[in-house]
Amino acid sequence: MIFIKNAKIYTITNGIIENGCILVDDGKIKEIGSDLVAPLDAEVIDAGGKNVFPGFIDAHCHIGMWEEGIGFEGSDGNEMTDPVTPHLRAIDAINPMDEAFTNAIQGGVTTAATGPGSANVIGGVFSVIKLHGDRVDDMVVRETLAMKCAFGENPKRVYADKKMTPMTRMGTAAKLRETLAKAFEYNQKKEAAGDDASKMPAYDMKLEAMLPVVKGEIPLKAHAHRADDIFTSIRIAKEFGVKLTLEHCTEGHLIADHLAKEGYPAIVGPSFGNKSKFELNKKTFDTPKVMVEAGCKIAIMTDSPVIPLEYLPMCAALAHRVGLEEVEALKAITINAAEILEVSDRLGSLEAGKDADIVIWEGHPFDLQAKVAVTLVNGEVVYRKS
Template structure:
């Protein structure tokens, strides 16, 4: 058992507990309050004068798939020979021993949504994982988490270089639609086969993966920076009645009214980067605050390796500097991220029964540049202590 005592606890479940305590048992949060009576032999961390938060969640990155300082040998995020690769699973390319994992949890990031990049129209399957461990199978929170798709410049650039489709935004949308039509037909045949096995479709690994999208078991995770690409993503999701989250959403502030009307969750970033391509010309840290004030649910991402995961709270802080409410920014890297990813039953807030993923800081990581992590707990285990 582990007891954290005397801290200022930001539960992210509607309250801040001054001089509060958290009792942890078997990797879960057992009790939260002010006057917890714990066994005499319990391990104790005194968090007096410290800020205690849920472990931070990066809702979109590629940790473990683009390894640190390696180059091609560690580059496993994009299979750039076929624009439709839904059968790829991010967990098969993640190296959990890459040093970026240690840097992540030392910075307070305890969970991350990671998976294929955006070279392909359909890139493959994301997973939500803890940032501590040596075997990816033991780190999974949810897998598959979502199906990565991409609009805009990336697939255009990759396949234009190969002189093959898609070379235009029209082709990107058409290829996605064609695949969704095939997947819908595949699922319909599977349903008919329940009554008549002779109607079962011939096995297709790509369609098996896409069937999860059609059945709404997982959402599309749509890479879209430009306003028109964001709206195309929404249009196609509505056509096929599938769930979708909007990733990057760089020009989301330009269409905040439309996004509020559609009520599709957004995962904004990476904003702490250069405007490396034309579709980033309106990049600003104001985006998450504008969307939040419009009534859109917002999470903030690093898109690691674009921004290392340990700077996720810095990104949230810069959003605050650009007009976002501080508590809303903290939600964007905790409970909002968990809810958007569909893993809020386990992580994202400090509540009884949830995973004991907790971070203790000697200041406010969104406001204090000198703030340091005092301790990181993942699944009830102290994985880092300064």
């Protein structure tokens, strides 16, 4: 049992509690408020003069799949041998021993959605994990989060070199449509067969992996930077009636009104760094502000290792610097991210009953001079500044 006292608590969903307290028990937030009394058997953490936030959430990265300081040996995010690989699972490639996990925890980031890269039209399954632990199976929040798919330059670049489809945006869209159509047909045959094994279609590992998509259980997680690619992802999602989240959404500020009407959530970024390819030429930190003001729900990503995960607060701060309201910037790395990942019943805000993923900051996390004093994950102190 842990009792945090004298804290300025940013609950995210219920305002700020001045001189507040949090009681943590059995990995959960048991009580939160301003007039709590510490149980006699609780470890007391005095957070006087400090700010308390929920652990930050990166809704799109590749932590553990491209390891720090390693080349080929630690590169496990893109299976560039087949443009359609829905049967791949992030959980089989994540190495929680990578130092990026420690760096993230020390930077106040406690949860991430991580998964395959964007080399393939369909890359495989993303998972949501906590960032503290030594066995990924014990860190999982949602093993089957979403099915990664990619539009734009990346699949073209990979498969043009191999003289394979897709070499064009048309080819990418066609590959995705073909796979979705086959998955729907496969599902219909399975349902029609019922308990009659003789009528069951031959087992297809790829189509089995696509069933949660066609059944509406998980979304397509669509890598799309350019406006036309964003619209193509929406067009296909609507054609097949499947769920969709817009990943990167680099030109989202150019089409924000359209995106607000469509209603698909967007995970924006990485907005820091150079414009490394043509489809990033309109990249700007204005995108989150413009999209929020249009009525879109957004989260902010690092796309780690593109931006190291511990700099997620910096990415939100830079969006705030150009006009995104502070509360909206904080939501983009807390409750909005949790809601888009469908884990807001456990994460994203400081509320009784939620996981005790709590970070005590010396300063405000949008201040580059601020430092993390203490990080808790599942109610356990996993980092304490020496």
